Amino acid sequence: MELLERFVADDMDAFETLFRQFQRDVYRWIVRIIRDPAAAEELTVETFWRIYRSRARFDPKREFGAWARRIATNLALDHLHRAPRESELDTDRIAEPSPDHTARHGVRDALRRAFRRLPPKLRAVATLALIEEQPQAVIAEALGISITAVKTREFRAVRLLRQSLKRMGVEI
């Protein structure tokens, strides 16, 4: 019996194999969206808990990774909705200071603040598409929306960022 079929048939060893095979991918996907390593670990476990709970409904012919990413995305979005300010940017890696650091510092700080104010759905797409450069098709599948909807959210996120920056007196 194939691994996914054994998992659906409630084989704990199969679940452990899948967990060990996909935990990094799921974690990376979540941490890219919420940008909080500790919370991402908790949500990774929660994602697999939901996967385990729904195992009977899973079609072994489907791609496990895409299914896991979909569940992980929903949990990450819930997290952003619940804690939009707490989950953000504390652990962001800030780029190395450049010679024109002082001139750019204000712009980047303003960008971070503007980014934090984006609605969770737009922030998730902007993070995945603009910062992490994930393919639009993968983002669309994970969010359960069309590629056109991903492009629209990306566009709206950029527009909102520009508006926010303008209010802060920053032009890009």
Next chain:
Amino acid sequence: MNLTEELRKAIAPLGDTEPRQDLWPHMLRRLDRQPRRAPYLDWALAAVLLASFFVFPKAVLAFFYQM
């Protein structure tokens, strides 16, 4: 200035980060626990049942007989 480029400089991509620990032991603990969320549907059904007892008091006897 390009907004996307500036954004990437302000919030650097995380790339291929790893969990800081093996999460399988956490998973096993999670499997041992009950779901965190309240069973809303169960509470809703209980509320409907309770409300029906006020509307149809005799249903209480039938209910407990069936129990």
